[in-house]
Amino acid sequence: MQPILPAPAGSILDLVAHAWAADQTAGFPLRPTVRIGSATLIPVAIDNGNDALKGAVLRHDPMVSDGEGLRSLLTTLRMPTAFALAQTIQGRQEITYACDGISFWTGATALAHSGDALRLGPTIQRLDDERQRWFIGAGIVELLRAAGFAPGEHQIALTLAVPNTEIVIERDEKGVEQLTLDTRTRESLARHLKGKTWTISRTDDAQQSETWVIKVATVLPQAQSAGTIIALTRAPNGKAVSDIAGLRVIDIGGGDLHVTEVVFSPAQMINRRAGDGTIRIARALRANRAFAGVIRNDVEAQHALVRQTIMRASRSVRITTEVQQAVASKGNAIVADVLAELRESSQFVAITGGGVLLLRDLLLDVLQHEAKEPGRDYLLIDGPLASQLNAIGTLFGLIFRAAGK
Secondary structure, three states, X not given: OOOOOOOXXXXXXXXXXXXXXXXXXXXXXXXXXXXXXXXXXXXXXXXXXXXXXXXXXXXXXXXXXXXXXXXXXXXXXXXXXXXXXXXXXXXXXXXXXXXXXXXXXXXXXXXXXXXXXXXXXXXXXHHOOHHHHHHHHHXXXXXXXXXXXXXXXXXXXXXXXEOHHHEEEEEOOOOOEEEEEOHHHHHHHHHHOOOOEEEEEEEOOOOOEEEEEEEEEEEOOEEOOHHXXXXXXXXXXXXXXXXXXXXXXXXEOOOEEEEEEEEOOOOEEEEEEEEEOOXXXXXXXXXXXXXXXXXXXXXXXXXXXHHOEEXXXXXXXXXXXXXXXXXXXXXXHHHHHHHHHXXXXXXXEEEEOOHHHHHHHHHHHHHOOOOOOEOOOEEEOOOHHHHHHHHHHHHHHHHHHHOOO
């Protein structure tokens, strides 16, 4: 799927959107590694949202030999934020991970076996939960596997998309203001991720085992909405491709409806939580009497919204009508909040986030009656790209930082 409206020509967003619309893998004239100090590292981007972990990584294009130039292919991943301790199974097995002596399931597998939702909240609260750290490690393994990396030892440069509210302004030793992490988030990342080594055993449904050793050489966090901003305004080589002086990002996430306002020169960022995200719709679905005891937690409800099915009495049941009812009852309130932010803004506006997938029809219906001009005043990101754009953009942000761009 392409964005509903055209993105700036040559931007990361434009190139990925056109590739995905053609059912192709996006490719870029870049190396799939970065140099930080004396180390050559694999850049890995993780956006660990309330409803799902999204990841992005580059891999070498096997169709291009070293003598023909550089080309890397983009790989992305979406894994529901769920965790369950693995159980002994007789018969067909599940994909199982083992780390620190604990065997566990993640994502859709965990949900299928009554898994638990992982802790929500700020970065420090999430990372203090060792299940969250195992979940992230397993997500990185799945991302690298999807990109074609082989089991073994891999050194990575990790960029973690952190909540926008955890980015603060501080003055350096020369008195110049700069955007940086708040102290508690910085300490949490240093304690739990920087220098971290995950030794993860992965056993597939055929009981074939692999061992992955993931070494986090460095952690370079970025604000979640920075991914959208980078993807919209910059080319894969880091050059600016837009003439806008700033923009407002309306991110319809699983847990939050978040608004970020950015001015590029001088650098300035304002973050606001404008309300709940699609969790409003998920909880309305969960509250449906027909699903009493069937949808046990918010992550299961979010997953049911995406799949539009549930497992009930050992049967897969379509719940399209119930999802539509939940979207109609709570989705219009989210759309109203989005419209208020769009109308009030004097900046260019990008509307993105996984919630666009659920609210697409409602948004398209109301936007066509707005006075603001599509393409000139705002951009609506569509399809899977809306959910994964922050991870893709933060991956390129990491590559640019490593190259000093």
